[in-house]
Amino acid sequence: MARIALYYPWIYLKSGVERTILEIYRRSRHDVIIVTSHYDRDATFEELAGCNIVQRGQVSVKRTYLQAAKAALTMANLRFDRAGYDALVICCDGLGPLLTFRNRNLPLMNLCFTPLRAVYDMDYRDRLLARNGPRTAKLVAEKLFRLLDRAAWRKFDSVICNSRTTRARAVDGGLRAKGEMIVAYPGIAAAAIRPAGQVGDYFFLPGRIMWTKNIELAIDAYRDYRAQGGTLGLVIAGMVDRKSGPYYESLQAQAADLDGIRFETEVSDARMQALYGGCRAVLLAAFNEDQGLTPLEGMAVGKPTIAIDRGGPRESVIHGQTGFLVEPQPQPFAEAMLRLDQNPDLARAMGLRGQDRVSLFTWENFIAVFDDEIDRIVAQKAQIRSPQRETAAESVRAEQ
Incomplete structure (x- = not known):
C-alpha cells in the first residue's frame, strides 16, 4: 500500500x-x-x-x-x-x-x-x-x-x-x-444502477450553474419546444458559486416569461438523485464538455440524455440508442425534447439501453x-x- x-x-x-x-x-x-x-x-x-x-x-x-x-x-x-x-x-x-x-x-x-x-x-x-x-x-x-x-x-x-x-x-x-x-x-458506483421508475414529467438539467455549461441554449430550446406544443417542465439544478452570480441572474431574466422552468440552487445529493429519478430525460447543453458525469448518473436510473454533439458526451451517449446528440442550436435540441415528450415508450427504451451501457463507466x-x-x-x-x-x-x- x-x-x-x-x-x-x-x-x-x-x-x-x-x-x-x-x-x-x-x-x-x-x-x-x-x-x-x-x-x-x-x-x-x-x-x-x-x-x-x-x-x-x-x-x-x-x-x-x-x-x-x-x-x-x-x-x-x-x-x-x-x-x-x-x-x-x-x-x-x-x-x-x-x-x-x-x-x-x-x-x-x-x-x-x-x-x-x-x-x-x-x-x-x-x-x-x-x-x-x-x-x-x-x-x-x-x-x-x-x-x-x-x-x-x-x-x-x-x-x-x-x-x-x-x-x-x-x-x-x-x-x-x-x-x-x-x-x-x-x-458512477455499480450499486447506483437501479431499476428505472416513472418515465417522468419534466426535463432535468443538472450540474454547476456557470457560463461554460451554456444553459442559455437549453432555455432557448425549451422556449421552442413549448412553442411546438411541448408540455413537460424543465428543472435546472446545481450550485451557483460567487463568480457565477451574474450569470445565474441573466438566466433567470431569460426564463422569466416562460412557464414550466424551475431553478434549484441548494440541492443535496438526495434531492439530486430524486430529480434524476423523476425526470423524462437529462439535458446537457455545455458547448464542449471534457467528460460529463450527468449523462452517466441519468443512465444509472434509466434516463436518456439529450446533449450537444461535442466533446465527452460523444463517448458515453450513443445517438438514437441511449439518447440524442444534437447540434448546438435551439431547434434540434427542441426537436429531440419533443420526441421524448410525445413518445414515452421511446424514452423508457433508451433509458433501459443506457443502464446496460453505464456499467462500462463505474x-x-x-x-x-x-x-x-x-x-x-x-x-x-x-x-x-x-x-x-x-x-x-x-x-x-x-x-x-
Whole structure:
C-alpha cells in the first residue's frame, strides 16, 4: 500500500473533480491524503469533511491575471517530502502541473480532467476572448504558460485522462503523445444502477450553474419546444458559486416569461438523485464538455440524455440508442425534447439501453486503473533509485 498525496489547488465546489477526489479517497487500496491550497468545507461535498485533508499554501479562487499568477507561484514552490509520501497525484484542470518542477523526487501522476481550457480548448478560448476582449497581456501570458506547461508535463511518470476528448486536447496542445496517456472514465458506483421508475414529467438539467455549461441554449430550446406544443417542465439544478452570480441572474431574466422552468440552487445529493429519478430525460447543453458525469448518473436510473454533439458526451451517449446528440442550436435540441415528450415508450427504451451501457463507466473500473498505475510508477521509481544507491555504495567502498 502506497502513501499518496492527492493534490488539487481548490476544493470549494460540487464538481466532477471533487467527486472523483472523494471516490478515490473512499475506494483506493492505497493510503490517500488529500492536499489542497484552498478548502471551503461548507461549499463542497459534505462527505469530504470526514476525509484527511491537509492545506498547503493559500490560493484564491478568483480568475484574474494577478490571482492566477500568485496561485501559479504558490504551486510551483510547493514541495512534498519523500519521507512522507510514496507518490504525488496532481488533479489537473489548469495550473497543477507546475508542482512537478520541485517534486521530481517522487513518482508523479497527472490525473487530467483537462489541460487549461483557456489555452488548449479553442472553443472555450474563443468564447472567453469574446466575453472579455483580446488583451496583449493575456496572449503573452498564454505563450509563456505553454512553454512552462509543456516542460512540466514531460516530468509526469503517468497521465490518466478522464476522456478521449481530454486526451486529444493534450495531444493537440503538444503536451504529450497519445500513446503515453491512459483514458479511464470517472463515473458512477455499480450499486447506483437501479431499476428505472416513472418515465417522468419534466426535463432535468443538472450540474454547476456557470457560463461554460451554456444553459442559455437549453432555455432557448425549451422556449421552442413549448412553442411546438411541448408540455413537460424543465428543472435546472446545481450550485451557483460567487463568480457565477451574474450569470445565474441573466438566466433567470431569460426564463422569466416562460412557464414550466424551475431553478434549484441548494440541492443535496438526495434531492439530486430524486430529480434524476423523476425526470423524462437529462439535458446537457455545455458547448464542449471534457467528460460529463450527468449523462452517466441519468443512465444509472434509466434516463436518456439529450446533449450537444461535442466533446465527452460523444463517448458515453450513443445517438438514437441511449439518447440524442444534437447540434448546438435551439431547434434540434427542441426537436429531440419533443420526441421524448410525445413518445414515452421511446424514452423508457433508451433509458433501459443506457443502464446496460453505464456499467462500462463505474468507479470500480476507474479505481482499478488508478491503483494499478500507482503501483507501476512507485515500483518503476524504486527500480531507478536502486542501481543509483548501489553505485554510490560501490564508490564509497572503492574510496576506502
